[in-house]
Amino acid sequence: MDYRGKVVVITGASSGIGRDAAVAFAQRGAIVVGVARREQLLQELADECRRHAGDASYLAGDLGERAFAERVVHETVGRHGRLDVLINNAGIPVHKQIYDVTPEDMDLQMRVNFMACVWTTLAALPYMLRQGEGYVINVSSMAAKVAPPRETPYTAAKAAMDGFTAGLWSDLAGSNIHAALVVPGPIDTEIWGKDDTPSGYNGPKYPPKIVTDAIFEVIEKRIHERVVPRFSAQLVSAHLLRFFAPSLLLRGMAWMEPVPAEVVEKARARAATTTRSGSGSGSGTSGAG
Numbered sequence: 001m002d003y004r005g006k007v008v009v010i011t012g013a014s015s016g017i018g019r020d021a022a023v024a025f026a027q028r029g030a031i032v033v034g035v036a037r038r039e040q041l042l043q044e045l046a047d048e049c050r051r052h053a054g055d056a057s058y059l060a061g062d063l064g065e066r067a068f069a070e071r072v073v074h075e076t077v078g079r080h081g082r083l084d085v086l087i088n089n090a091g092i093p094v095h096k097q098i099y100d101v102t103p104e105d106m107d108l109q110m111r112v113n114f115m116a117c118v119w120t121t122l123a124a125l126p127y128m129l130r131q132g133e134g135y136v137i138n139v140s141s142m143a144a145k146v147a148p149p150r151e152t153p154y155t156a157a158k159a160a161m162d163g164f165t166a167g168l169w170s171d172l173a174g175s176n177i178h179a180a181l182v183v184p185g186p187i188d189t190e191i192w193g194k195d196d197t198p199s200g201y202n203g204p205k206y207p208p209k210i211v212t213d214a215i216f217e218v219i220e221k222r223i224h225e226r227v228v229p230r231f232s233a234q235l236v237s238a239h240l241l242r243f244f245a246p247s248l249l250l251r252g253m254a255w256m257e258p259v260p261a262e263v264v265e266k267a268r269a270r271a272a273t274t275t276r277s278g279s280g281s282g283s284g285t286s287g288a289g
């Protein structure tokens, strides 16, 4: 595929997978629009992309806000005249025992990790229809398929993204707009250090480039879904267990990081004095304690 002059929006472009993909698209001649909150990093990225492709820009803001997510699409078309590829990649982690999850945690996960991709996609479709072509690539996670311990909100948000993308794939038939899901396993990015209570995962992590390569592959071969890395024994066995022995897989995940007895005890003690969800001071629930 000739990417020269194609306009590519990449959310979550200030670091990790998004940054790697942004530079790779610019190296192929695409006009990249990077989106995230850290403006300084986006400016540096746009400078680097311009050195490769001549033109690039960025939009700094919070994708958890619908108005900003929609503005990303409209302003991209206003600035560059079109939108060829939309890559919904921005995401945030959360690692909490379910007893500590607040409705606010869940709401934030759904807005940033799921609704942002819905808002940008719905805004992009009319432009892509007018152009007669377009690509919507959503970066999900293996966590959507194999729920890791303490990641229930993240798993739920990414699973929603998976369902949305599968629906797009069939609903967009005949439109020449291709929707695809890229499903990374553990990738070596700063996301692992962004949580106060990090993941308990200690296995191998892969470079962001394998996800970038998968993004190009789903576009160029019009594939619906690509798990990366493709040939990891860990991911292949998780997939097989998921289909042929789902309860064994669930037990295996629970065994990986068992819930300590004192966590349940503490949650019980708290439940005796309050009906509030989570350990924070969340609103929207009926706190009796």
Ligand SMILES: NC(=O)c1ccc[n+]([C@@H]2O[C@H](COP(=O)([O-])OP(=O)(O)OC[C@H]3O[C@@H](n4cnc5c(N)ncnc54)[C@H](OP(=O)(O)O)[C@@H]3O)[C@@H](O)[C@H]2O)c1
Pocket (backbone or CB within 6 Å): 011, 012, 013, 014, 015, 016, 017, 018, 035, 036, 037, 038, 039, 061, 062, 063, 064, 089, 090, 091, 092, 112, 139, 140, 141, 142, 183, 184, 185, 186, 187, 188, 189, 190, 191, 192, 194
């Ligand atoms: N790394 C892994 O092991 C792994 C595995 C599976 C799936 N994934 C998924 O891959 C995607 C990229 O993650 P990564 O590993 O590259 O992590 P990362 O380096 O932390 O990148 C996350 C990106 O999302 C942006 N972002 C977060 N919240 C945002 C918000 N409210 N508004 C706008 N931008 C926001 C961040 O930029 P700002 O902070 O500047 O806003 C950053 O650019 C995520 O969706 C993640 O869930 C990662």
